[in-house]
Amino acid sequence: MDAIVEEIRRAYATVGITLDAPAAYGTYYRLLCAGCGRMVGNVGDHLLPGMAAELVAEQFELYASGLLGCPCGHQSQTTRQLDTPRWQAARQRFDA
């Protein structure tokens, strides 16, 4: 599972989310805002190979618009730095 956990860690790092230490007997991990440390969700370590990056990439617009991510706005700002035109389009689309 180490390789999958590493994949998950890398995928979430791109949008400003940190994978916490394993919680509750190892299988699951909390997702923390890399900006303020607040818990923003959780994930398990039995995702299929490649799935974490795919899921995070598909959620780009949701982070950009603030529909996903921390109320502090860190993920939205991170996605803005990644791709400003796409960030702007997402904000307009979702009325953010």
Place this chain on the structure above:
Amino acid sequence: MADGSGLSGEMRVIEDAERRGRGGRWPFWRPAYAHGDPLPKLTCQVSRPAYRFDEGEPLPDEYKELLIKMLRHEGERAGNKSFLGLMATCLDIAEALFPTAEAKLLKAEYLAEELKHAIMFHRIAVGLQHDFALRDVPYAHYAFHLPRETWADDAYFHFFVDLNGAFHARDWRESSYIPLAKMSATVERDELGHSEMGYHFLHEIVSDRRGRELARRLLLKWYPAALDMFGRSDSRNAPKFIQWGLKSVGNAEIRQAYKTYVDRKLVALGFEPPDERANRRFL
């Protein structure tokens, strides 16, 4: 000790505690069953022997192996650390992402009911093989590991994943393993209620435009996982499960019945069900 009601003393205490917890929206299964059986009957279409095995009776090797395999997948056992870990994630979500105090309390009721199942399945495990009772079996399917980053993710988790449990429990009504058949109605009812809880949250989420957009996007993540949970349609083990009376129908049949059910509910939410083959991993 049984007291003539068919329930042990311990289970009567749990039943009583449950009864006192009923009120308001909980339990969600109540309105769902008020007008009859909400789940489709799963009828075996092949001729097979009518096996019946009770706790303590010698079991054929293959039967026992398949039964334990099935219960490993089911996972809700008090002695399964990974199940407790999954429940802990639900607690974390309830604490961190809850939208209202009522939603938080509903999640607490959900957790209590899942822990009741853990006791019930623990008893089955002990009756089957002592060392199985304390075996840690991480959930193997990716649907149990998908990220939950919003209350809408969690609502889909309950709507889809608990409903999968309800469909399997529906099938156990006819199980050849008597202890499983006996508890199937309770587990089916409760799991259907958990799914209805998720559906209730989805209803609230889609009531505003941004919530609807969020739910529409997240459906693309959860729908294929939900259909994948029934396994491959050409599973080599499915005919063995059916022959031994541990299941009534194959993976494709139960998936289709489930899909018909969830599609109707999604349409009622105002969503078009996604393409059933898109993003699927186990066809």
